[in-house]
Amino acid sequence: MDEPEDNPYVRDPPRSFESVSDLDRETAERQVDRLREALRYHDYRYYQLADPVISDRAYDTLFTRLVELESAFGLHSETSPTRRVGGQPLDRLETVEHVAPMLSIDSSVEEAEVREFDRRVRDRLADAGYDGPIEYLCEPKFDGLSVELVYKDGRLERAATRGDGFEGDDVTRNVRTVRSVPLELHGDPPEFLAVRGEVLMPKNAFQAHNRERIERGDDPFANPRNAAAGTLRQLDPSVTAERPLTCFVFDILDGGGREFETRLDERRAIDRWGFRTDDHSRRVGDIDGAVAFREEMLELRDDLDYEIDGTVIKVDRTDACETLGSTARAPRWAYAYKFPARTEVTTVRDIVVQVGRTGRVTPVALLDPVEVGGVEVSRATLHNPKQISELGVGIGDTVRIKRAGDVIPYVEAVVDGDDRGFEFPDACPVCGSPIERDGPIAFCTGGVSCPAQLRRAVQHYASRSGLDVEGLGTKTVDQLIDEGVVERLPDLYALSVDELASLDGWGQTSAENLRREIEASREPTLAEFLSALGLPGVGQTTAADIARHFGTLDAVLAASEGELQAVDGVGSTVARDVAEFFENERNRAIIDDLLEAGVEPQPVETAGDELEGVTFVFTGSLDGMTREEAQELVERHGGSATSSVSGNTDYLVVGANPGRRKRDAADEHGIETLDQSEFEALLADRGVER
Known part of the structure; x- marks a missing residue:
């Protein structure tokens, strides 16, 4: 991105401004345009190049001035840098279909498997008569959360998590707060563009953020990947804005017809358009170069300020990639050469079993603390009774600990032990109910009558995923159960204001507020x-x-x-x-x-049978309603709305930014497709009002 010319806010910007009240609208508009131009450039220098040209204080002065002008003159814009601060909380994250599948990548930690990938590539290309060069683009494999970013006319239109590869959560409002994601592209991007990137929390920022969480009494995040994933799925975008995320972009999913000869050319275009890219990526002449690149990155790994768990090897020529194609789950032209898991040896001091909300009983090894890959580990999962038996692990054994994907610690093997192993209990350690086995998995049969399950059941019942009872968070649930005032889930509805007000730390107002929230949950959908x-x-x-x-x-x-x-x-x-x-x-x-106790789940409303026997599938974004609202409208009038196209589908309704999978399935089954205006006309013809 070139430095803006003749912009007074780029180099040595002013530290003070004339009063907003002294400006006319035309002057304010000019100043807003220059401020936005300058702030985008400063964001690029800071977040993409890590080479700022002004101080943080100077940046804050410019930003504050822009906020003042936009507010005073109503000059708001979705692509303004001021949109980075978030917005109103969401009720939930909607599901959207990707414009192109976000496939996974085959992987291995074994060099032999990587060389086998190279052999398959060469054999398939030779069988197809391809005679072009076979080189590879190598890049770090980021350990974060994959996202799809969609741009129209150079402006960020939508962002979604990978999900199942075909559909993901719409996290547009949260991604707008990530300053390394451009709201407007630079250079000459295509009119329509979808790219794939990875959202991360840098290591240093992760440690600083965890320190802040601990200091204010919150639980720290376990690792940067969890922190990034949890932050990006926040329902309150202002929370996302406060957390230090970044995003690397590395693939074009849909270039709007723009074609490139090589993956490296794609990467250069991505960089030119203003996305953050990793500067370690490089093209190599053969698989030996790809193996050497992975070894270099393994040595560099700990010096990077972001987590990687391997390297990705991609056939560089795009015509060769098209020839190779993909399987249902992964491209044949890419392979991930993973790093070996980090391992250390320590002693098992105890083995305990945890009872989850669903009753699943999970054994956990308590360890002498040991550092594994820079993280102190004092506990490790043993997964299930079958694994304990196969490992022969027991209390007092010396074991080797690995971090799966460099995240979840687990016991890989017993190094030294007495072969006695650990005897898995037949009864739940919390409630005494029998433990039953379902294959390798163990379950407590106590249901929500088990205190361990009760605690988690009440927390879930009151959570956003449940009835969203404000004020009934984890600490409150723990207190109610510990005090004995809630022994079963229905006891929530018997709580009185006086009973709540008598608890330690409670007052009349907080008791009345919680009671009012509980009462409001009596008629859920x-x-x-x-x-x-x-x-x-x-x-x-x-x-x-x-x-x-x-x-x-x-x-x-x-x-x-x-x-x-x-x-x-x-x-x-x-x-x-x-x-x-x-x-x-x-x-x-x-x-x-x-x-x-008076809980009355409300039946699904029906407004008529005008659409009885008609099945719809929706793809893309609709104007004026969400896909979920369209589905509910169809079902209220007797129709069916399913998530996938089949031979039983009558219509595929195609909105903006549709994915390919459902359209291809509709073509395959001969299903009629409707755009939004045709869908609304069909509803009107059948007497259905929105």
């Missing part, structure tokens, strides 16, 4: 109630699918495993687990008592 119950494998989206399919709680409770499996998006495992949850006498007693 059916989807909210199902999500709040914490059904195994069921999140908010699947809960909504089940609610729409059955309509009422009674119908859900009476559903068989086969009937549950008929719900779009519910597989055989989830159907079985949900059916078993409702068949459990303790769980049914909890639900009955919640209903007896």
Whole structure:
């Protein structure tokens, strides 16, 4: 990005300005344009080049001036640097379809597997008659959260997490706060552009942020990747804005027709358009060069200010990549050469079992603290009873610890032990209920009557993923259970203001506020109630699918495993687990008592049968309504809205920035596609009002 010419706010900017009240609108508009131009340049110098030309104080002065002018004259813009501060909190993150699949990459830590990848590339290209050069572009493999960034006319239109590779969470408002992501592109970008990047929290920023969290009494993040993922999925964009994220861009998903001869040419274009790119990437002549690049990056790894867990090797010529193609899950032209997991040796001092919200019983080894890859580890998961048996691990054994993906510590092997192993308990250590096995996994049969499950069940019931009871957070739930005033989930609705006000640290006002929030949760939607119950494998989206399919709680409770499996998006495992949850006498007693306490899950509303027998699938963004709202509209009028195209689909409704997968499936099945105006015309013809 070239330095703006004749801009007074680039070099030695003023430290003070004339009063806003003394300016006319035309003068304010000119000043706003120059300030935005300068601030974008300063962001580029600071976040992309790490080479600022003004001080932080000078930058803050310019930024504050821009805020004042935009507010005083109503000169707001979605691409203004002032949009980096966030906005109003969201109720939830919507799901959007990617414009192109974000595939995963095959990987290995073994050099032989990397050389086998090279052999496959050469053999396939030779079989296809390709006679061009075969070189590789090598780059660090970032250890963060993958995102899709979509630009229209050079302006950021949308950002989404990778999700399942075909659909992800819409995190546009959060990504706008990440200063290394350009809101407007530089140079000559195509009219439509979708790129893939990785959002990270730099190591130094991560440590500083964790220090701040600890000082104010919050739990620290376990690692930079978790911190980045949790921050990007915040419902409050202002929280994201306060946290130190950055983003590297490394792939073009859809270039709007712009073609490049090589991946390196793509990378240079990405850099030219103003994205942050990694300067370690380079082209090599053969697989030996790719292996050598990985060894260099392994040595450099600890000196970098961001986490990497390997290198990525890509065939450089784009025509060769097109010839190689992809499998259903990964491109044949790319391979990840992973770093070996970091390992250390220590002693197991104890083995305990934890009981999760769903009743799963997980063994955990408590260790003599040991540093593994720069992180002190004092506990490691043993996963399940089967792994304990296979390892033969017991208390007092010397074990080798690894960090899976350099994140989750686990016991890899016993180095020295007495072969006695650890005897897994037959009863829940918390409530004494029998422990049952489902394959290698162990479960407490106590349900939410188990205090360990109760604590997590109440927390989930009141969380944003449940009924969103404000004031009923983790510390409050712990206090209510520890004080004995909540022994079962339905006890929440029996709490009185006087009972709450008598607790340590409570007053009349806080007691009345919580009581009011609990009362307001008595009439949740059916989807909210199902999500709040914490059904195994069921999140908010699947809960909504089940609610729409059955309509009422009674119908859900009476559903068989086969009937549950008929719900779009519910597989055989989830159907079985949900059916078993409702068949459990303790769980049914909890639900009955919640209903007896006055909780009334509201049935799915229907406004008519105008669309009965018609099935819709939606892709892309709709104007004036979300996809979820469109689905609810269809279902209220007797139609069906599913998430994937099949032979039973009647219409595919295509909005802005649609993905390819659903359109290709519609073509394959001969499904009629509608744009938004055609969809609305169909609704009007059938008498459906928005």
